[in-house]
Amino acid sequence: MKKDALPLKIHAYLQDPLVARETPMYGFQDIEINDVYNLADGPTSSRFAVVDYNGTTGNLLQPVKWDPKKKQFKAGNLVLNNQKARTDSFQFHQLNVWAVAQKALQFFESPQVMGRKLPWGFEGNRLIIVPHAGYGQNAYYDRQSKSLQFYYYNNPENQQPVYTCLSADIINHELAHAVLDGIRPHYNESTHIQTAAFHEFFGDLTTILLLLRNNEFRAEIAKNVGPDLSEAAVLSNIADEFGRTVENKPFLRSAKNTNTMDSVADSQEPHEVSEVLTAAMFDILIALSMQYIERGVAWKEEDQVEMTSTARHKAAKQAFWYTIDRMQRMAMQPLDFCRRWM
Ligand SMILES: [Zn+2]
Incomplete structure (x- = not known):
């Protein structure tokens, strides 16, 4: 396995677009990715694969491209892992959700928390992340499909789309379901x-x-x-x-x-x-x-x-x-x- 030149910094929402607009000091974070192997388009890493399939429209969106020489994530010529990133690009959304999830997994596996590699609650190494799974006010972890599904809906006030894949709280919450399912699989089977x-x-x-x-x-x-x-x-x-x-x-x-x-x-x-x-x-x-x-x-x-x-x-x-x-x-x-x- 090859460890790519690290750390890699990814600009991502600290909370969500609404908090960033209203309170810019809590707008963004630079996520330091320091434990990742085999990076590829998507992004895909050893523990995650972002697959942007929209179940409502039936479209498979273009994945963000990884340029291993320049250590950049791109959509065409747009560089997306820096502070000038176009946050309205779907490829930025893919990068945002991946980086936040990657950071959360790093946290759980760090010596201060569990101190070891954590398995998923299913066979295989990669949790699939679907950033624009379809239209709806929802986001969830699904063991069956080995995935986190993030939906989007329109803000009733201005009809602008709200993407759950841009909310760090929602990403961290769903990722935590996946982590806990890996540590204690039977908790998902209990009816209590x-x-x-x-x-x-x-x-x-x-x-x-x-x-x-x-x-x-x-x-x-x-x-x-x-x-x-x-x-x-x-x-x-x-x-x-x-x-x-x-x-x-x-x-x-x-x-x-x-x-x-x-x-x-x-x-x-x-x-x-x-x-x-x-x-x-x-x-x-x-x-x-x-x-x-x-x-x-x-x-x-x-x-x-x-x-x-x-x-x-x-x-x-x-x-x-x-x-x-x-x-x-x-x-x-x-x-x-x-x-x-x-
Ligand atoms: Zn939940």
């Missing part, structure tokens, strides 16, 4: 609502942790929101654009909710039940960040260093790093202790 809810919770927690892992994002939050992470709606909101255009609220789901197992006792909807566990983990994340901030401040006070606003900003930034570092170990590594059969 709480098992299905655990799958949904795992997807939503993944989106939160991956966003908070982004260094520029943490710095912006520390500067603009201040020490209280729970005030950062962009972090607690899951799938902002989908929520605004489909559900008419600022998010599809929020980690900042007051649901309890009692309040969802009659629910047959796994997404709704999942909010209880997501909120509990989010509360833990906030409490951890507060503790790290207090420790940082106490330490400065002992040394009688005056806390200027810059120093407070730095203390918050550092505290958020400790928080994500701790949280990813605490919330993800115990997957290995989960029961194999439920």
Whole structure:
């Protein structure tokens, strides 16, 4: 196997096009791909193959081309893996969804999380990604077809298409379903609502942790929101654009909710039940960040260093790093202790 010259940087949405338009500082991220083999058009890599077949129109869209000499992804002469990339090109969409999924898998396989290569929940090495699967307000993981399917629909306000393959929250959530299915295949076969809810919770927690892992994002939050992470709606909101255009609220789901197992006792909807566990983990994340901030401040006070606003900003930034570092170990590594059969 050949390891292509790495790292490779891909410009991709940090959240989604709506967040990028309204709050440009949370617009884009440069994803560093550092563990990928056998890159090809599509993109295709050793663990993913993007196949852009649209089930509604019956069209197979041209794949983004990989130029191994220049280390560039292109559509014709357009270079798509840099900051000037045309985000309205379908080939950019292909690259965006691939890079976000690749980064999420790198996260799960990193020493801080599972620390090993993770199998898929099916035979074969490659998860198929279909960025424009057809018209509809949906996206899902399907073990049978070994794929993630991303649909698109029109924004009712302006009739412009909304592509779920451009939402990092949706991609990370669906990829997390695929990863959990590989680690614990029987969870998808259980008929218990709480098992299905655990799958949904795992997807939503993944989106939160991956966003908070982004260094520029943490710095912006520390500067603009201040020490209280729970005030950062962009972090607690899951799938902002989908929520605004489909559900008419600022998010599809929020980690900042007051649901309890009692309040969802009659629910047959796994997404709704999942909010209880997501909120509990989010509360833990906030409490951890507060503790790290207090420790940082106490330490400065002992040394009688005056806390200027810059120093407070730095203390918050550092505290958020400790928080994500701790949280990813605490919330993800115990997957290995989960029961194999439920
Ligand atoms: Zn889901």
